[in-house]
Amino acid sequence: MRNFLSVDELIAMQTQGAPVRVIDVRWRLDRPDGYEDYRAGHLPGAVYVPLDTELSTHGRADEGRHPLPSTATLQAAARRWGIHAGDLVVAYDDAKGISAARAWWLLRQAGVEVRVLDGGLRAWTAAGHELSTDDVVPETGDVVLDEIGAGALSIDDAAAFPASGVLLDVRAAERYRGEIEPLDPQAGHIPGARSLPTLRHLDAEGKVLDVETLRTTLAEAGVTAGTPVAAYCGSGVTAAHTALVLAEAGVDAKVFPGSWSQWSNTPGRPVATGSEPG
Incomplete structure (x- = not known):
């Protein structure tokens, strides 16, 4: 199964009316909160996903900087993103897919069909497509996630x-x-x-x-x-x-x-x- 999706493939799916949910996982070490970048311009229809709070949790230093979220936390977040059973999720970022891959890894374990947009935001704009500046708040989804954690090492x-x-x-x-x-x-x-x-x-x-x-x-x-x-x-x-x-x-x-x-x-x-x- 392919794990990357091109800009042209994403547009074709959206044009055909396929159930696709695009998520914006803007995060970098020097700018962990990517919300303002999202508001400055994102793919049309994309929902912003805060990596630090929805794709990880926080505790003691000896647990690491980004421990796994619980399955319940991830499921609540995925429903906030508007994901329904059977949806394809496409994650992207502006950091060469590094942070989008975190969403891919977690959702894949949870039984969700998920891809990463190859080239991310840069590929979208390079292809001449416009960005949106609205804050997308979709209807709450109903996805039920499988238990995560089997792909992780202690x-x-x-x-x-x-x-x-x-x-x-x-x-x-x-x-x-x-x-x-x-x-x-x-x-x-x-x-x-x-x-x-x-x-x-x-x-x-x-x-x-x-x-x-x-x-x-x-x-x-x-x-x-x-x-x-x-x-x-x-x-x-x-x-x-x-x-x-x-x-x-x-x-x-x-x-x-x-x-x-x-x-x-x-x-x-x-x-x-x-x-x-x-």
Whole structure:
């Protein structure tokens, strides 16, 4: 099953009257609240989704920056977005699909048919389509979600994963090596993890590369057919994008949602540095 949707495909579906719900998941580390950006211009009919409150929850530092929401919280949010049983959800952002992928990862676990708009807002405007500035408030949906969480690793699962599969650290390579750490208390990576920054899977326009190129890049990191794979990042958002890319390449992957923010805030967890897994 495809996991990305082009602008032309989205427009064709909407023109044909298909049950499509578009969600705007504008979020960045430097601007976690994307509501004002949404109001400045969004795809017509798109509902704004706050990642920090509807696609994650918050607790102690040793739980990470973006723990999973409960299924009940996600279901209430999905109904607020106007999602009904049988709808196709299309998520987009203005950050190369990174935050939209978080919605994809959660909704996919919940049994919702979901895609990510390839190239996001940039692709929409580059194709000459107009933006809207209204605040879309749809009628409440009735979707019933499956229980989420089966696609997630605990911190102990992540620690043990390299012994039986490939654990990918998808942050920037310098953070993996421990040369810099702008957000968390320790620099480095989980011992045994391999570095594969998620941006390697995208072109200059933020669109996903072709499947054969993806598979070649993944194979270089040790990901081949039948290999168990999991991904982590800083706080469990970017890792969902790698899971999205892996799914596009035909590989099912798990995500460690606590990621480095949980690992580095948990006393006693070992830390590796340098370019090798350790």
